[in-house]
Amino acid sequence: MLKHENPKRSKSLYCSLTVSQVFRFNCCFPPEESRCSDLMGPIKTIKKKKRTAEKKVDRNVLLAAAAAAAAAASLPADDSSPPVDWWDGFSRRISGPLSTDPKTFESVLKVSRKSFDYICSLVKEDFTAKPANFSDSNGKPLSLNDRVAVALRRLGSGESLSVIGESFGMNQSTVSQITWRFVESMEERALHHLSWPSKSDEVKSKFEKISGLPNCCGAIDITHIVMNLPAVEPTNKVWLDGEKNFSMVLQAVVDPEMRFLDVIAGWPGSLSDDVVLKNSGFFKLVEKGKRLNGEKFQLSERTELREYIIGDSGFPLLPWLLTPYQGKPLSLPQTEFNKRHSETRKPAQIALARLKDRWRIINGVMWMPDRNRLPRIIFVCCLLHNILIDMDDQTLDDQSLSRQHDVNYRQRSCKIVDEASSVLRDKLSDQLYGKISSA
Numbered sequence: 001m002l003k004h005e006n007p008k009r010s011k012s013l014y015c016s017l018t019v020s021q022v023f024r025f026n027c028c029f030p031p032e033e034s035r036c037s038d039l040m041g042p043i044k045t046i047k048k049k050k051r052t053a054e055k056k057v058d059r060n061v062l063l064a065a066a067a068a069a070a071a072a073a074s075l076p077a078d079d080s081s082p083p084v085d086w087w088d089g090f091s092r093r094i095s096g097p098l099s100t101d102p103k104t105f106e107s108v109l110k111v112s113r114k115s116f117d118y119i120c121s122l123v124k125e126d127f128t129a130k131p132a133n134f135s136d137s138n139g140k141p142l143s144l145n146d147r148v149a150v151a152l153r154r155l156g157s158g159e160s161l162s163v164i165g166e167s168f169g170m171n172q173s174t175v176s177q178i179t180w181r182f183v184e185s186m187e188e189r190a191l192h193h194l195s196w197p198s199k200s201d202e203v204k205s206k207f208e209k210i211s212g213l214p215n216c217c218g219a220i221d222i223t224h225i226v227m228n229l230p231a232v233e234p235t236n237k238v239w240l241d242g243e244k245n246f247s248m249v250l251q252a253v254v255d256p257e258m259r260f261l262d263v264i265a266g267w268p269g270s271l272s273d274d275v276v277l278k279n280s281g282f283f284k285l286v287e288k289g290k291r292l293n294g295e296k297f298q299l300s301e302r303t304e305l306r307e308y309i310i311g312d313s314g315f316p317l318l319p320w321l322l323t324p325y326q327g328k329p330l331s332l333p334q335t336e337f338n339k340r341h342s343e344t345r346k347p348a349q350i351a352l353a354r355l356k357d358r359w360r361i362i363n364g365v366m367w368m369p370d371r372n373r374l375p376r377i378i379f380v381c382c383l384l385h386n387i388l389i390d391m392d393d394q395t396l397d398d399q400s401l402s403r404q405h406d407v408n409y410r411q412r413s414c415k416i417v418d419e420a421s422s423v424l425r426d427k428l429s430d431q432l433y434g435k436i437s438s439a
Helices: 059-073 086-092 096-100 104-109 113-129 144-157 161-168 172-189 201-211 234-239 273-278 281-287 332-358 374-390 419-438
Strands: 025-027 216-228 246-254 260-268 308-310 365-367
Touching: 086 104, 086 144, 104 113, 104 144, 113 144, 113 172, 113 374, 144 161, 144 172, 144 374, 161 172, 172 374, 201 216, 201 332, 216 260, 216 273, 216 332, 216 374, 234 246, 246 273, 246 332, 246 374, 260 273, 260 281, 260 374, 273 281, 308 332, 332 374, 332 419
Parallel strands: 216 308, 216 365
Antiparallel strands: 025 260, 216 246, 246 260
């Protein structure tokens, strides 16, 4: 069973940098190990308890939990009277344009009522175990539903604490405390929604159906969380990326259904994709033979293709990471491989675009964020992303399937090539092209 243990201090290769805290939040949960995360630097604001997490998310269990939470969560702490619909009462307390939005609940919180009730059930124990006198500006105590709504609005809208406070009728400090308590609870209670599959057969089958690449277990990509930092402070230069933005990196491995299987957040934007990868827990697990170690695919009589993931040209070509061909001219098999490779990478690109579009606190430019807390906020947004997939939440499914998650960022190229992997990629390309030629 999985256990979430206290994060351990980890030294960065960039130890000469004098930033106050550079975090590496690596959220990869191997079924065979208890370790599921590591951070660059200590976190003193939270004490983790060891808890057992489910290896597989059962949707029936999710629905039952959501139904149970719906009835219990709508009452404020000091009110025992039968409630009217919680949202009817809460929405009347919201000032400004939110109260006139015809889609009210879904447009304000960006989740369905079913998903909202389930999220409430996840954090209920933590929210009730730590007494807090949270109330609105009129002194009315905030129920569990109220507090979860405030946190989701803060994460989903990206609006400032003052705007959220004014809209929901409470002061900024209340919004801040509620949001952070929600983040602390979710990063532990919802861990089972982000895990590496114990068996990858279904994942590999779905990836192959996309564009014919066999034995592929995931698509990896990187996006930048842009920040506004004082340029005059020398220690902030480490966060300055190639596009002259201050940013923090999020690396994610995604399955065909756009579910995050492994994420790492916290590295400075100045670092290249291959450096972030090589310092991730995912890289170390693969190199130790504890990931991508399943059944091999017989490519030819003498050639086997191990399990692998795919990434763009910013990543190195490795035995377990296939990247596209670079440069011109390309042969017909190489061109065909790149086409299939690009199609198979789409889930990762769309997943990151949807993540940043739905949870706008990590979209746009963040104003001088707490860089100790930001990796954990990013991680909880990834958990919420997966929860909505697991709950079959179609609230925003009509949004465009954009692949643009790093607007105005140019594609970088990595020149690191494993020669044996290059030969293997050529054989795979020839086989894929041969199938077309003979069809």
